[in-house]
Amino acid sequence: MSEIPHDDSIEGSLALLREGNGFIRNRCRRLGSDVFAVRLLLQDTLCISGEEAARLFYDEERFERAGAAPRLLQRTLFGKGGVQGLDGPAHRQRKQLFLDLLGPERLWQLVALFEERWRAAMPRWTASGTIELLPAVEQVLTDSVCAWAGIALGPGELERRCAQLVALFDGAGGIGPRHWQARRARREAEAWAAALLDQARRGFAPADSPLAWVAGHRELDGTQLPLHTAAVELLNLLRPTVAVARFVVFAALELERHPQWRERLHDDRLCEAFAQEVRRLHAFFPFTAARVRMTFHWQGYRFAKGTRVLLDLYGTNRDPRTWHEAEAFRPERFVDCRPGPYRLVTQGGGDAAQGHRCPGERPAIELLKAALRLLTRGMQYRLPEQDLRIDETRMPSRPASGLLISDIVAHAEG
Numbered sequence: 522m523s524e525i526p527h528d529d530s531i532e533g534s535l536a537l538l539r540e541g542n543g544f545i546r547n548r549c550r551r552l553g554s555d556v557f558a559v560r561l562l563l564q565d566t567l568c569i570s571g572e573e574a575a576r577l578f579y580d581e582e583r584f585e586r587a588g589a590a591p592r593l594l595q596r597t598l599f600g601k602g603g604v605q606g607l608d609g610p611a612h613r614q615r616k617q618l619f620l621d622l623l624g625p626e627r628l629w630q631l632v633a634l635f636e637e638r639w640r641a642a643m644p645r646w647t648a649s650g651t652i653e654l655l656p657a658v659e660q661v662l663t664d665s666v667c668a669w670a671g672i673a674l675g676p677g678e679l680e681r682r683c684a685q686l687v688a689l690f691d692g693a694g695g696i697g698p699r700h701w702q703a704r705r706a707r708r709e710a711e712a713w714a715a716a717l718l719d720q721a722r723r724g725f726a727p728a729d730s731p732l733a734w735v736a737g738h739r740e741l742d743g744t745q746l747p748l749h750t751a752a753v754e755l756l757n758l759l760r761p762t763v764a765v766a767r768f769v770v771f772a773a774l775e776l777e778r779h780p781q782w783r784e785r786l787h788d789d790r791l792c793e794a795f796a797q798e799v800r801r802l803h804a805f806f807p808f809t810a811a812r813v814r815m816t817f818h819w820q821g822y823r824f825a826k827g828t829r830v831l832l833d834l835y836g837t838n839r840d841p842r843t844w845h846e847a848e849a850f851r852p853e854r855f856v857d858c859r860p861g862p863y864r865l866v867t868q869g870g871g872d873a874a875q876g877h878r879c880p881g882e883r884p885a886i887e888l889l890k891a892a893l894r895l896l897t898r899g900m901q902y903r904l905p906e907q908d909l910r911i912d913e914t915r916m917p918s919r920p921a922s923g924l925l926i927s928d929i930v931a932h933a934e935g
Contacts, residue, residue, distance in 0.1 A: 523821040525567065526552040528559040537561065538696065541914030542807040545570055546836030556822050561831075562591050567824065568808070570833035572843050575863040577819055578832040579871035579878075581608065584811040586877060589829060591810065597703035598693035598760075600711065600753035605877075612877075614741050615754070619880040620873070622731045622758065627669070628884050631762070632891050634665040639895050643931040651905060651927040654773060655919060658766040658892070659687050666762040670755070671730025672717060685710040686763045689756070694806065694916025714752035731758060761881045764805065767917060768885065769892040770924045771803040772796070775850055776896060777904055782852070786897045789890075794855035796889040797865065802850060804867040805917050807835040834866050899934070902926040 528548055530536055537544045545568045548557050555571045569578065578584060585608045590599055599605050604615045638661050646652045663683035667674055674682060685706040692703025720726065721736035722745075735755045738746055746754065772795070776782060785791050808831040816826045824830070841847040843864055845854070863870045868879035879885075907922040 522818070522823060525822050526554045526557045528552075528557055531560060532563070533559040533561045533566075534563075539914060541912075541916050542804075542835045542918060543913060545808060545831065545833035546839070549833070549836065556820070562593070564829055567828055567830045568833060569830060570836040571840050572837065572861070572863050575832060575837055575866050575870040578809075578811060578830065579863070579869070579876050581814075581876065583814055583817055583824070584830065585814045586612070586811055589810040589812045593700065594693055597688075597700065597707055598690055600707060600756060602747070602750040603753040603757055605757075610741060613875065615738075616880060618734065618738050618754070619758070622734055623880050623884055627731070628887060631665065631669045631884060632887050634669050635662065635888055636891050636895065638664050638668075639892070640899065640931065640934065643900060643929060646926075647929045647931065651925055652929070653923040654926050655766055655770045655923040656683075656687075658769045659683055659763055662763045662766055662888070663759075666759050669731065670758060671727040671732040682710075682713070683763065685713075686756070686760050689760050690764050690805075690917060710756055711749065711752045714755045715748050718748060718751045718755060731755075761879070762884065762888070764917075765885050765888045767805060767919060768796075768799055768803065768889045770920060772799045772889060772893055773896055773924055773926070774909060774920055775799055776893075777909075779850060783897050786893055791852065791856065792890045792893050793886070794852040795893060796886050797855040797860070798850060798852040799889065800867045800886070801838045801844075801865055803918070804834045804838050807916060808833055809869065832866070832870075837864075837866050898932065900929060900931050902929045 533544075540547055548559070548568065549555055549570045555574050556567060556569050559566055559568060586606050587608055588606070590606060595601055595606075604612065604619065607615055639658075642657065642661055646657060660679060660683050663686060664674070664679055667682065688703045688706035689710065692699040692701075692706070695703070717726075717732060718736045721732050726733040726736060732755065735746075735751055735758070738751070738754070740746065745751075775795075775798075782791075782795060786795060811830050811832070813824045813826050813828045813830060817824050837843075839847045845851075862872060862878070868882040868885065869877055871878050873880050873882060903926070905925055905927050907925045908920075909924070910921050911918050912921065
């Protein structure tokens with residue numbers, strides 16, 4: 522039995538903040554191993570990276586999610602009691618709610634609303650002269666997903682709800698003011714969602730709307746979700762949709778870097794490939810967490826029961842053993858090629874219907890494709906001089922400027 526390589530720091534949390542997305546990959550390279558041990562957030566932790574590590578990580582007989590997510594993320598990104606922290610039949614029962622709500626028919630409704638509201642926003646963008654694309658798209662997505670869910674936003678409410686939903690993920694990987702803003706947003710957003718769900722349970726929600734579905738969802742034992750848990754799950758529909766704005770902005774950045782793709786994206790097949798490559802290189806968070814269910818051995822290493830394990834999403838998506846020219850932006854790699862379930866892990870690995878892969882993955886791809894059509898066919902614009910650097914130590918990362926665009930001209934629909 523081999524001893525697991527160990528990071529030499531007493532506590533790795535400061536290094537994680539200093540290195541950001543590359544934290545796990547950097548150590549795997551330095552230690553020459555796909556597995557290493559580190560003290561992180563005051564817990565002994567194992568970090569793993571690569572396609573085979575992902576295959577291991579999504580084995581439900583060996584790993585569980587209950588109690589795995591760091592408290593910092595529970596209090597901001599996920600909330601307490603949500604589907605991400607469930608296992609086995611309880612997880613599958615709860616997840617089916619999301620799979621049903623995000624099926625093809627409802628997904629196309631969401632995409633249509635997004636395109637409609639993007640086009641409605643363009644006259645305002647044009648009149649502004651220059652806009653920051655990131656917050657502009659976040660507002661469009663907030664407006665779209667709330668309308669899709671059956672949530673009516675009052676006058677002036679869009680900006681407030683958008684800011685809350687953005688804070689849930691933007692502050693999840695931060696410290697100081699960003700983190701405390703995210704915790705405050707979590708409390709406020711859950712109170713808002715709980716009030717909506719309470720009204721829905723009293724009959725004040727559009728029939729067959731996602732809001733009504735979440736309000737009426739029942740657990741394996743036939744009981745309704747507690748109101749707080751239902752609020753967490755409603756936010757688990759809204760928050761990830763708004764987060765797609767990050768992919769949209771990175772897509773616009775890659776279009777600027779690779780302008781030859783503007784014309785090529787008139788082919789919808791290539792639009793899908795471009796979207797997938799954006800997601801591969803710009804994974805939202807660098808890792809995901811689980812705990813060892815029962816002690817086992819893998820590649821000669823012992824994984825002890827109860828140990829927290831982090832899977833390196835960022836490094837797995839850029840692993841040169843799996844991806845040719847892994848650091849290069851090459852959408853061609855996805856043309857007529859469906860990535861295996863443990864190769865592209867931006868939103869998790871394995872099977873979305875049975876395991877912990879995100880049920881919002883296909884909606885994210887389709888929304889991103891819609892944005893690409895709008896950016897390349899629905900409008901023209903230019904990028905003024907700005908700071909387009911990406912700070913990989915910031916989690917989640919973003920272009921420093923938020924991507925400023927100006928001289929916006931809307932094209933006729935179609």
